[in-house]
Amino acid sequence: MEKYRVVFQLNEEDPLRINLVLSNIRNLIADLGGENLEIELVGYSNGVKIFLHSSEYAEIIDNLMFSGVKFAACSNTLNAMGIKTGRLVKGVEMVSSGIGELVRKQSHGWIYIRP
Amino acid sequence: MEKYRVVFQLNEEDPLRINLVLSNIRNLIADLGGENLEIELVGYSNGVKIFLHSSEYAEIIDNLMFSGVKFAACSNTLNAMGIKTGRLVKGVEMVSSGIGELVRKQSHGWIYIRP
């Protein structure tokens, strides 16, 4: 069977939204099965802040990464905020822009979720 | 003509958001015609609360159901909130998870709307 490929958007730093996105990812894996899924979370605007290794979400991100989830940080946002990539959780990938990544992924058939 | 198949997401209990979602559904039916549409609203996280028959939205849901709109409640959320299915408006369907349903529907070609 072909895998479900799902791209999640996070562009806010509201803890309610962040927890919703992260629990959505966990519940999706539990429901459809990790072996049937490719998941990427794109963080941009204030959403990139969860990727900082000083963030309270760093351990959750690390665990999800271990389960195969990919995390993409918007370079535009990092530059605008003056955040060096060294301050991000190891394994987080850079994309030229978060919005561009969301469009590219969808143009390749990925399913879009905006929690 | 093939029908438009549209899945709506509701994961909040903010009355502004709820009213927006419900009026979106009504306006979509008015614009494209009920005979050309298959619509499902997926409620999860705090969004499931509108499905309670004690909810102030119960009658609107009942009316929309009569117009052919389907309503799907996230079992994960109901379990977490300790809500028995007997407390929901009659006709609301159960899905294993709201997020899984949104992904499955899109993988079958449904259009996604997040009001």
Add this chain to the structure above:
Amino acid sequence: MEKYRVVFQLNEEDPLRINLVLSNIRNLIADLGGENLEIELVGYSNGVKIFLHSSEYAEIIDNLMFSGVKFAACSNTLNAMGIKTGRLVKGVEMVSSGIGELVRKQSHGWIYIRP
């Protein structure tokens, strides 16, 4: 190469959301290149207010229009708010309903972004 066709949704008047949508559009053009993009922003519910020529966003809209971005205003909303089309920035197009436009565009293969 085929163009990326992207439809953006705006249904709120929160300045944070408005600025996010408008900067998303600018960043998308910068990332993927205007020559590779067709972009439409659909404004409905409180989102139509940015289209008023008295709005503080009128000049940005005018500039984006000059870059080829299309703007579509929901007639339903304008009627409900008693806004005559003469009060909108020149070039903004009318659609029967914002939600219908978002569904129609997606049914024609457009990519959906809800910032």
